[in-house]
Amino acid sequence: MSERLLPAPGVTPETEAFVAAARAGRLMLPWCADCGRTHWYPRALCPHCSSTRLHWKPASGRGTVYSHSTLQRVAVPFTLAYVTLDEGPSMLTNLVDAPASGWHIGMAVRVQFQAAEDGTPVAVFSPDQPGSAGLARESGGGIAR
Numbered sequence: 001m002s003e004r005l006l007p008a009p010g011v012t013p014e015t016e017a018f019v020a021a022a023r024a025g026r027l028m029l030p031w032c033a034d035c036g037r038t039h040w041y042p043r044a045l046c047p048h049c050s051s052t053r054l055h056w057k058p059a060s061g062r063g064t065v066y067s068h069s070t071l072q073r074v075a076v077p078f079t080l081a082y083v084t085l086d087e088g089p090s091m092l093t094n095l096v097d098a099p100a101s102g103w104h105i106g107m108a109v110r111v112q113f114q115a116a117e118d119g120t121p122v123a124v125f126s127p128d129q130p131g132s133a134g135l136a137r138e139s140g141g142g143i144a145r
């Protein structure tokens with residue numbers, strides 16, 4: 001199967017730290033120092049309490065498929081999804097490494113990073129199969145659990 005080149009996400013002051021960690025193969029999430037909750041997408045104010053005291057913490061890179069849709073009537077079909085991360089927030093993302101018929105709601109998935117058309121790493125998710133090397137295979141490092 002040929003791969004679809006992901007569009008460049010653009011890097012903003014709110015996403016610089018996320019992209020820097022992604023270049024090292026690590027998924028990071030913004031956390032609020034005032035209410036203790038995390039969120040996605042990155043932004044200047046906490047969406048739960050409007051605090052500006054946000055900081056980044058490593059995430060597990062694991063989640064479950066909340067919803068998914070495969071675009072078939074394009075040159076290279078691809079699957080978009082909302083993945084609910086183990087830490088709580090849901091992320092709009094791409095699902096990779098399985099056929100369109102291979103996805104189901106509630107399926108366990110694991111992050112990996114694919115280079116967008118401008119080289120920026122983009123978080124995508126693949127099936128989290130028991131015994132898979134996951135992040136360690138992709139980056140030589142990954143997140144210890």
Ligand SMILES: [Zn+2]
Pocket residue numbers: 032033034035036037046047048049050051
């Ligand atoms: Zn907050």
